[in-house]
Amino acid sequence: MSAEDFETGTAVLSAGRVKGVRLVGLAGIIGGILLIIVAILAWIMVTTELRAESITVPDDAMAFQGQQVSGPLTAYVQAEIIREHALAASGGKTFAQLSQDDPVRATMANASFLRASLFTSVVSYGVALFAAAAGLLFLLFGWALRALVPPLPRTAS
Structure with missing residues (x-):
């Protein structure tokens, strides 16, 4: 069957x-628009909160050196450099590997908390x-x- 042979059917x-x-189509359009709006608001809120912390990516990070943490990539890079610095302070040991009376354990706990917070923003x-992409699909x-499915013709009353 070639493209020329294709016939369209009519559903009644x-x-x-x-x-x-x-109505389902309209609900999809409205839901899609709402999902996109909420996604944009969430992105702006997380960015605003990250910027309010005034975190600067250090010079020894793998990327974005000297930039303010204000997005998913800079937050990820900052979390990774915190891990490197914490491991350097602990001699390469993780929080769980340190003895309970080791004074570096508090530093490792703080590093873990900071990394978890940054990963939460990521x-x-x-x-x-994801919400914006789903919203776009709903809308489409x-x-x-x-x-x-075109609207029904209006009948004279």
Whole structure:
């Protein structure tokens, strides 16, 4: 079968089903727009909070040296350099490997807390991006449903 041989079929829908499909399409469009708006707001909020901390990526980091932590990549790089600095302070031992009376253990606990906080922001950015992408898909699917099923003609009353 070639492209020229392809035929389109016609589906017959009752008035109730037409309204139902168009309503689902509208819900998809509205839901998609809301998801995109919430994703943008979450991204802005996390960025604002990170910037408020005034964290600068140190010169010995793998990237973004001297830049302010204000996004997912800089937050990830900052978390990684904190790990390197903490391991250097502990002689290469992790928090769990240090004895309970080791004074460096508090430094390792603080480093672990800071890294977890930075990774939380990285995950938040990922969730916001996922929500925006899902919102875009909802919007497109809703638009497609409404385009495929035109509204019923208005009848004179």
